[in-house]
Amino acid sequence: MATARHLRIAVIGAGASGLMALIKLREAGIADVTVFEKAETLGGTWRDNRYPGLTCDVPSLAYRYSFAPNSEWTHVCAPGPEILEYLKRIAGEYDLERDIRYGCEVLKADFENGQWRIETSDGDEGAFDAVLAAAGVLHHPALPDIPGLDTFAGDTFHTARWPHGFSLEGKRVGLIGTGSTATQITGAIVDEVEKLSLFQRTAQWILPLANDPIPEEQRKAYRANPALLEEEFERLSLEQTASFAAAVVGENPRAYAALERYCREHLELVTDPDLKRRLTPDYKVGCKRLIMSGNFYKAIQKPNAELVTDGIAGIEPEGVRTADGRLHEIDVLVLATGFDAHKIMSPMIITGRGGKRLDAEWAEAQEAYLAVTIPDFPNWFMIGGPNSPVGNFSWLQTAELQFGYALKLIEMIRAGNAREIAPRHEALRAFNDAVKAKMPDTIWASGCKSWYINKDGHVASWPWTFDKFKADMSEPVLADYDIA
Structure with missing residues (x-):
């Protein structure tokens, strides 16, 4: 008869996914958990990104943990600082920080004698x-390879490294990039700066978004009637999925077809024919991550804004x-040049069964089984592993579902029915x-370059x-696993 085991679990990352994992592990009765966080505070991407807009x-009402509805969002789509405060509030309510090690970066993980030995910046x-790896996907800033970048005499920074309290008032600003971040920044700063030069390499499709405030009366109704809040969550989630x-x-x-029509009609807000031409993408709507904005086209047409399309x-x-x-x-x-979404687990050195190193296994392509587990x-277990639905669904829903899958396997280990669980190579191959x-059925494979696509042309998202x-x-389909 199997004997229940005491488990010691490591969680990597104290962003939204890592915090959720800690809460859910405790709820399952697994209390010996340590969260390793390389930064000095929690929050992940909502901590690192603090740019204007x-x-x-x-x-907002569809972006929350299932166990922590929030009636206090102030806008249809929440500002970043509100989401960070939501995460901090949850951390306080669940007393999470007692199990978080800040300023403690995981450097190495070695699988030895049925366990993972972890080395951090503390030793x-x-x-x-x-191990639950919840380090996130978008946290390694991608810096452009532009001659002379280090010679600029003014202030230079990536949007994920925006200096605290930095003011752009009355300044001439160069913004490189036209993705979601640059689009949000443009609308937020154009009335503050003397001149905005937006350097565009690729035009983007933009879905109109009227990010209206949620009236206090509505929030009051949500507070008084949690069922109404849940009903709105279900409606928005279904609408999205x-x-x-x-x-x-x-x-x-x-x-x-409706998405395509909305984007093309939105572009009609641009009145200058030449500017409209330069803002019109040459690929299908949605091939790159679809941008949502209600003020970008208005902002880029202001007298102090210039769209620069000549190469740098x-x-x-x-x-x-x-x-x-x-x-x-x-x-x-300002470098709004995005992130390297294909550095999952980097720069950690992870060595599995038989001395296999993950960076070597992933040298040609990052592959996992169902985006959660890896042979050998x-x-x-990964939250946000290769081919996770990074561009499809609400990330918090995705993370909870992936964690739930991992927990079922962890419970087998705790129950004493397994010591080692890893997917079979055949299962990995069949999935990938x-x-x-x-x-090829997806819009991402319709012929464009995007951060979904790795250097080998593999689209790293969920195609279903x-x-x-x-x-x-x-x-879990246990037949797809080697269980020892």
Whole structure:
């Protein structure tokens, strides 16, 4: 008869996913948990990003933990600081910080004798029975390789490293990039700066978003009637998964046609023919991550804003030199150049069964089984692993479902029915072959460059519907696992 075990669990990252994992592990009766966080505070991406205009692109009432409804969001899509405060509030209510080690970066993890020995920036942390890797996907800033970048005489920073209290008032600002971050910043700062030069490499499709305030009367109604709040959550979640999420994976052509129409009609707000031409993408709506904004087109047409579409030849002390020979003189250079979404687990050195290193196993392509587990790396579970639905659903819903899947396997270890659990190589291959077979049906594979696509052209997202994801996460298929 199997004997129940005391488990020691490591969680990597104190962002939204890591905090949720700690709460859920405690609820399951697993109390010996340590969360390793390399920064000095919690919050993950909502801590690192504090640029002007930062806003979630998922409706607020659908962006929350299932166990922590929030009636206090002030806008249809919450500003970043509100989301960070929500995470801090949850951490306080659940007394999470007693199990978080701040300023403690995981450097190495070695699988030895059925356990993971972890080394951090503080030293040897000992052995753990399982690891939940919740370090996130978008946290390694991608810096552009532009000649002379280090010679600029003014202030330069990536948007994820925005200096606390930094003012742009009255300054000439150069903003490199036109993704979601740059779009939000443009609308937020154009009335504050003397001049905004927005350097665009690729035009973006923008879905109109009227980010209206949620009236106090509405919030009061949510407080008084939690069922009403839950009803709105279910409505918004269904709207997102049945329309947008299904549309981008080729399962709802009618919804996709509507998305396309909304984006094209929105572009009609640009009145200058030349500017409209330069803002019109040459790829299908949704191929890149769809941007949502209600003020970008208005902002870029203001007299002190300029869209620069000539390529950047180099950076000089006074500003940005473009390929046409023009020097764009600026005081501040902001790099809205996104993140390397394919550095999952980097720079940790992770060594699994038989001395296999994860960076070597992933040298050609990052592959996991159902985005959660990896062959030869037993008891290592990922929230946000390769081919997670990073561009489809609300991330908090995704994270909870992935955690629930991992917990079922962890419970087998705790019950004494297994010591080591890792997916079979055949299961990994079958899953990833299915991903590749389905991906051509998705809009991401329609012919554009995006951060979803790795250096080998592999689209690292979930090519199926939310219902399939939920079903796949509901119960592990034990036949797909080597269980020792």
